[in-house]
Amino acid sequence: MNLARQIEQYLTQPLLELVQDISKKAAEQGQRVYLVGGIVRDLFLGYPNFDLDLVVEGDAVKLAQQVAEASQAKLLAHRRFGTAKLRYENFTLDLATARKENYARPGALPAVTPGALKDDLIRRDFSINAMAISLATNDYGELVDPYQGKSDLEHRLIRILHPESFSDDATRILRGVRYEQRFGFEFEAQTAQLLRRDIPMLDTISGDRIRHELELILEEKQPELAVRRLGELGVLSRISPSLKGDGWITEKFDKARRLKKSAQLPSLYFCLLVYSFRERGIEQFLARLNIPAKLSRAMHDTLRLKARLPLLDKSSLKPSEIYYLLREYEPLAIQANAIASDEKEGTSSLITQRHLQLFLTKLRYVRTALDGEELKRLGISAGPEMGKVLQILHKAKLDGEVRTRADEKNLALSLSLKL
Ligand code: ATP
Ligand code: MG
Numbered sequence: 001m002n003l004a005r006q007i008e009q010y011l012t013q014p015l016l017e018l019v020q021d022i023s024k025k026a027a028e029q030g031q032r033v034y035l036v037g038g039i040v041r042d043l044f045l046g047y048p049n050f051d052l053d054l055v056v057e058g059d060a061v062k063l064a065q066q067v068a069e070a071s072q073a074k075l076l077a078h079r080r081f082g083t084a085k086l087r088y089e090n091f092t093l094d095l096a097t098a099r100k101e102n103y104a105r106p107g108a109l110p111a112v113t114p115g116a117l118k119d120d121l122i123r124r125d126f127s128i129n130a131m132a133i134s135l136a137t138n139d140y141g142e143l144v145d146p147y148q149g150k151s152d153l154e155h156r157l158i159r160i161l162h163p164e165s166f167s168d169d170a171t172r173i174l175r176g177v178r179y180e181q182r183f184g185f186e187f188e189a190q191t192a193q194l195l196r197r198d199i200p201m202l203d204t205i206s207g208d209r210i211r212h213e214l215e216l217i218l219e220e221k222q223p224e225l226a227v228r229r230l231g232e233l234g235v236l237s238r239i240s241p242s243l244k245g246d247g248w249i250t251e252k253f254d255k256a257r258r259l260k261k262s263a264q265l266p267s268l269y270f271c272l273l274v275y276s277f278r279e280r281g282i283e284q285f286l287a288r289l290n291i292p293a294k295l296s297r298a299m300h301d302t303l304r305l306k307a308r309l310p311l312l313d314k315s316s317l318k319p320s321e322i323y324y325l326l327r328e329y330e331p332l333a334i335q336a337n338a339i340a341s342d343e344k345e346g347t348s349s350l351i352t353q354r355h356l357q358l359f360l361t362k363l364r365y366v367r368t369a370l371d372g373e374e375l376k377r378l379g380i381s382a383g384p385e386m387g388k389v390l391q392i393l394h395k396a397k398l399d400g401e402v403r404t405r406a407d408e409k410n411l412a413l414s415l416s417l418k419l
Pocket of ligand 2: 038
């Protein structure tokens with residue numbers, strides 16, 4: 001099957017030109033080069049994908065260097081792994097030397113030696129990700145599909161390439177569910193059976209690798225689908241006994257997405273995932289996934305704040321009091337509480353909700369108009385005195401007692417007389 005025409009329609013003009021340039025350079029060097037993995041899959045599905053993955057039978061780093069020379073791209077080469085990344089303005093291009101892998105034991109990183117395209121395809125996770133398109137000049141556009149990936153795409157199936165696939169690398173369990181839910185596919189029958197059999201093999205995977213795959217899931221459009229499925233399969237509880245993917249999570253993830261459209265969404269999802277955890281559960285989870293310090297703080301704060309929410313349930317609280325109650329928590333943790341707690345579920349009140357929102361949308365951004373320099377000009381000396389004046393100004397501003405610059409000046413002057 002030749003896909004030259006489809007490539008032309010699918011790739012944007014700059015990508016197409018790049019691919020053709022690479023094809024030419026590879027031919028000059030007598031190397032064969034292929035488009036592989038997600039991009040081939042997405043070309044058939046008609047999904048957009050701007051990550052170009054290329055496999056080179058030969059020396060990927062050498063080819064990458066040549067391509068980089070003639071363009072504006074930034075080159076990042078890993079000679080030891082035979083891989084190179086070219087970073088352009090709007091996309092990246094990964095080139096890898098075709099390789100053969102050998103797993104000494106489950107979960108271990110494989111031993112790698114150079115190989116042919118076929119060796120490179122069989123080490124992949126699923127048939128739908130194990131297709132390639134030749135960019136060589138003599139068969140440009142030819143599909144290479146040794147594991148019937150195209151047929152599986154048509155039948156909407158996720159299939160592993162050999163029975164020990166999940167046990168060699170149990171992160172594939174998480175990856176499989178991610179694709180299953182993203183595309184609305186199903187696991188092929190034997191794959192489904194082996195997946196269930198090999199769930200305990202997740203124990204052989206390092207925290208960093210599990211976390212990375214979870215992050216990929218949380219970057220999906222609707223991660224709750226995969227989270228829910230992982231819950232049903234018993235994958236979540238294998239990772240951490242307290243982890244659940246129930247209807248509550250589905251609802252809160254959806255709410256989080258409606259409220260927050262930002263790069264921070266995955267971190268917010270992490271905070272929501274632990275919302276119903278007890279202290280022991282969260283410690284176990286943080287350790288198992290080797291969660292980095294900042295996110296770990298946000299997750300801890302989420303639970304600490306949850307325990308203190310009742311303090312916010314008082315309509316007489318002044319804005320400054322709300323500010324002092326909440327400023328010690330990571331904003332992400334406050335956001336997580338605003339989403340997770342619910343007056344209908346009895347975990348919050350309307351007043352509490354209003355106070356959380358007030359902090360998130362306004363109070364945390366309040367700054368005095370005057371700064372230290374200006375206070376000095378008013379005759380206030382640097383040091384504890386100024387600190388005190390600034391704090392009082394800030395509090396007055398939070399509570400709406402001063403509004404303009406002139407208000408602040410007047411207040412500062414009257415304070416400096418008293419101090
Ligand atoms: P997407 O980025 O859209 O999720 P992708 O196919 O590009 O899909 P990546 O995670 O970017 O996925 O990985 C690139 C390719 O590397 C995959 O297509 C797959 O063939 C291979 N791959 C990644 N992780 C594994 C793994 N754990 N085992 C085997 N092959 C893998
Ligand atoms: Mg990718």
